[in-house]
Amino acid sequence: MEGTELRQCSRRVGGVAVRWTGRQNRGTGPAGVAALRASSRGLPSARSPRPAPLGQGRRWGHRLRGRPGVVARSARAERETDALLKDIGGTAIYLVGMMGSGKSTVGKLLAEQLQYRFFDTDDVIEKSLGASVSQIFEENGEEVFRDVEARVLQELSQYARSVISTGGGAVLSRENWGNMRHGIVVWLNGKPETLASRIKGQEKDNRPLLSDVGEESEEELVGRMSGILEDRQKFYEEADIVVPLEDGQTGEIFAPEKMMGDILEMLAKAVQDKKKEVEEKKDFTVEGLPDSMEVREPYAAGGDKGAPKGFGAKE
Ligand SMILES: Nc1ncnc2c1ncn2[C@@H]1O[C@H](COP(=O)(O)OP(=O)(O)OP(=O)(O)O)[C@@H](O)[C@H]1O
Numbered sequence: 001m002e003g004t005e006l007r008q009c010s011r012r013v014g015g016v017a018v019r020w021t022g023r024q025n026r027g028t029g030p031a032g033v034a035a036l037r038a039s040s041r042g043l044p045s046a047r048s049p050r051p052a053p054l055g056q057g058r059r060w061g062h063r064l065r066g067r068p069g070v071v072a073r074s075a076r077a078e079r080e081t082d083a084l085l086k087d088i089g090g091t092a093i094y095l096v097g098m099m100g101s102g103k104s105t106v107g108k109l110l111a112e113q114l115q116y117r118f119f120d121t122d123d124v125i126e127k128s129l130g131a132s133v134s135q136i137f138e139e140n141g142e143e144v145f146r147d148v149e150a151r152v153l154q155e156l157s158q159y160a161r162s163v164i165s166t167g168g169g170a171v172l173s174r175e176n177w178g179n180m181r182h183g184i185v186v187w188l189n190g191k192p193e194t195l196a197s198r199i200k201g202q203e204k205d206n207r208p209l210l211s212d213v214g215e216e217s218e219e220e221l222v223g224r225m226s227g228i229l230e231d232r233q234k235f236y237e238e239a240d241i242v243v244p245l246e247d248g249q250t251g252e253i254f255a256p257e258k259m260m261g262d263i264l265e266m267l268a269k270a271v272q273d274k275k276k277e278v279e280e281k282k283d284f285t286v287e288g289l290p291d292s293m294e295v296r297e298p299y300a301a302g303g304d305k306g307a308p309k310g311f312g313a314k315e
């Protein structure tokens, strides 16, 4: 059989030690599916150093000032952002959305501002397996890719202070939602036209679902993106926060820095709403309850929607 036999990988991806024992099958021998399945247990294994505690670095507002397109923040805005950092208490942020929606671009900015680590699940998979997403689809099939993706998400969900850019199809798995509900899920919601114009002409190494779309035809790409979005819309809508890519009135496409600012604002609001909700629940009394019964606080980030894990994942 051509290709590499079981191989040990040990790499650092975003500050996390990723270990993987994998068999790569580049030949026509037995498919690598079983080998990948077997080897996808426990990835990534993470015993990473924690990032510097919030507050030790430069302040958020200060950092924003240097950014092109970002308006200097007032002392009040600085106080607000400091309060947000305190309030979200390290809660992880998951970015979901279609291919080309800007999850990696915006996610990196967000991580920098929050002094969080940044992970891109496609990258983690590619680096740890030493193969591109397209290669994995081609040689092992989509099902195996989804399986590996789920394991990666599960592992990453144990870490606080992370911004995690997920693959476009991660929302299709119930298991993934269970893990993403450890944090706050943010959907970058854009029109197929916007997505297609970004993706067109880009290499397709991590977008095998578009590999058969003609290079020349943006129309065909828009059609494909529309179809995928239609199938996934209801899953994306489960997100805690929805951030548009375009201005609904003018159609202007927002810059990544603006999107990051929008996310921060919406996070602040979500945190305040949740605090209020918790406060209201505290005042709520039920006649006739035995003294020993406690009223449980609701899940912080997912509200009614999700698996109850809440703010403050494992540090
Ligand atoms: N707000 C934006 N305005 C203009 N271009 C953007 C914006 N955000 C991202 N882009 C560009 O769009 C392309 C796709 O962005 P990015 O890779 O961040 O998306 P993604 O959601 O991570 O995609 P995928 O999941 O397919 O990897 C990149 O070329 C990026 O530079």
Ligand SMILES: O=C(O)C1=C[C@@H](O)[C@@H](O)[C@H](O)C1
Pocket: 098, 099, 122, 133, 166, 167, 168, 169, 170, 206, 207, 208, 209
């Ligand atoms: O939308 C999707 O299903 C995908 C998006 C990419 O990020 C990759 O995760 C992969 O190509 C699948």
